Amino acid sequence: MELYTLEYFMREALKEAHKAFEKDEVPVGAVVVCQNKIIARAHNQTEQLNDATAHAEMLAITSASNYLGSKYLSECVLYVTLEPCVMCAGALNWAQLQKLIYGAEDELRGYSLIKNPLLHPRTQVLKGISGQESKELLSQFFKKLRE
């Protein structure tokens, strides 16, 4: 079995972010990986679904849980192009995610701005993978929005 790299999976998450961009959604994308296989893909759909809870991570958690038939993602890695917000970090805590890998930091709404630890104590975190590319896509989106 070929082992994919972190960058490969983050590129797949970035593809999802680009899908969001094309639909005039804040461009954030995510994939859930279990045993080196992508079991869920999602992008932000808050506008399309008129639903503030429809962040890429939330949709990816629901989709992965549905695939596994389990509400726990304790053997899964979530790749997301932007640092999760408080809501998504809270959801990842309930799901007992094994590992969170994110691209760009969210200096306004990122969960790490909160003093208390929000993720599950067992969740490992890695950040900065393709962070620059994610950040540029977001900048491009907000520039377009202001025009």
Added chain:
Amino acid sequence: MELYTLEYFMREALKEAHKAFEKDEVPVGAVVVCQNKIIARAHNQTEQLNDATAHAEMLAITSASNYLGSKYLSECVLYVTLEPCVMCAGALNWAQLQKLIYGAEDELRGYSLIKNPLLHPRTQVLKGISGQESKELLSQFFKKLRE
């Protein structure tokens, strides 16, 4: 138009909590009220849906947003039988909820355990409405679970 009381709406949320109880779900229920009318009802379905994000509040937000065709609930009141967790508080922040009314405090997972304010600055909060009844239902559930 008859004006209903807080207790009336919380009783409706408690009915939802009882539905959860009957399905062996942690008994938490919620209703969303807009202009004195219930526009969404939900109860915790994490077991039934195998989805850690399927808390009563999350399902109620999605349902209310769908009804209104808007991701903002800035003219809505959420009644929920138990204090929301971090995930749900984060979701209520994004939805810019007008008012949160909850029953029992959640001493283990309640959002108010977090030092930073998690709700939207404009969200008003009222707690303790039918709190004892909600607490007793939860105690009964966890007692049954341990048997």
